[in-house]
Amino acid sequence: MTHRTRIKICGLTRSEDIAAVIAAGADAIGFVFYPKSPRYVTPQQAAQLTRGLPPFISTVGLFVNPSLEDIRQVLQQAPLSILQFHGDETPQSCADIAAAVNRPFLRAARIGPSTTSADLLEYELAYRTASPLFAGLLLDTLVEQYGGSGKVFDWSLIPEELAPRVVLSGGLSVQNATDAVARVRPYAVDISSGVEQAKGIKDAARISAFVAAVHAADASRI
Numbered sequence: 001m002t003h004r005t006r007i008k009i010c011g012l013t014r015s016e017d018i019a020a021v022i023a024a025g026a027d028a029i030g031f032v033f034y035p036k037s038p039r040y041v042t043p044q045q046a047a048q049l050t051r052g053l054p055p056f057i058s059t060v061g062l063f064v065n066p067s068l069e070d071i072r073q074v075l076q077q078a079p080l081s082i083l084q085f086h087g088d089e090t091p092q093s094c095a096d097i098a099a100a101v102n103r104p105f106l107r108a109a110r111i112g113p114s115t116t117s118a119d120l121l122e123y124e125l126a127y128r129t130a131s132p133l134f135a136g137l138l139l140d141t142l143v144e145q146y147g148g149s150g151k152v153f154d155w156s157l158i159p160e161e162l163a164p165r166v167v168l169s170g171g172l173s174v175q176n177a178t179d180a181v182a183r184v185r186p187y188a189v190d191i192s193s194g195v196e197q198a199k200g201i202k203d204a205a206r207i208s209a210f211v212a213a214v215h216a217a218d219a220s221r222i
């Protein structure tokens, strides 16, 4: 049986884009709760955007160094299924927040020029050990400012044993999706700027082409 690579589209701000994500057959939608981001949505907007979602679509809330109170405020209004920590959160702070709100969490590992494969294994172990709610690493490219950067990192750094449980992100696009899935074989992929017309404004045709490219890579996998 072939593996079905799960697909998350991040940085959604408009209901028509969410409709396009669902129509294309992606699995998860991401909301950015980082006020400095051009893709920021308020808890009220997220509540509106998640109303009437079909079952089995995961809703991921992306945070950068949040307090527990920040997360509680969002969860009071928007039904997030998973948290994504994208800042400098320690294993203990992720574990404490996730336990307090009883949600699984993804931890972004931001990969820069000096990151090694051993660093990634160590990083994953630290978060996995800290919490039973740790759901996996989301591998992203380190850039100076936080944000969907559209930049790719060196995929050969991903340890083989980690690949089947990571979410691969950072500079994915319609053009490189098939190659990324074929080479890395991740659990899931995550994209933001590669399916955008402008920051926070998605493009339905690119979303659909990206999902098709990932599914095509799955179908040709032996």
Ligand SMILES: O=C(O)c1ccccc1NCC(=O)[C@H](O)[C@H](O)COP(=O)(O)O
Residues within 6 Å of the ligand: 010, 011, 032, 034, 037, 038, 039, 040, 062, 064, 086, 138, 140, 141, 146, 147, 148, 149, 150, 151, 169, 170, 171, 172, 190, 191, 192, 193, 194
């Ligand atoms: O999207 C943002 O504005 C953002 C702000 C703060 C931290 C992270 C942010 N985005 C991360 C993502 O959207 C994705 O998880 C990932 O980096 C993919 O981005 P891209 O390279 O644009 O596909």
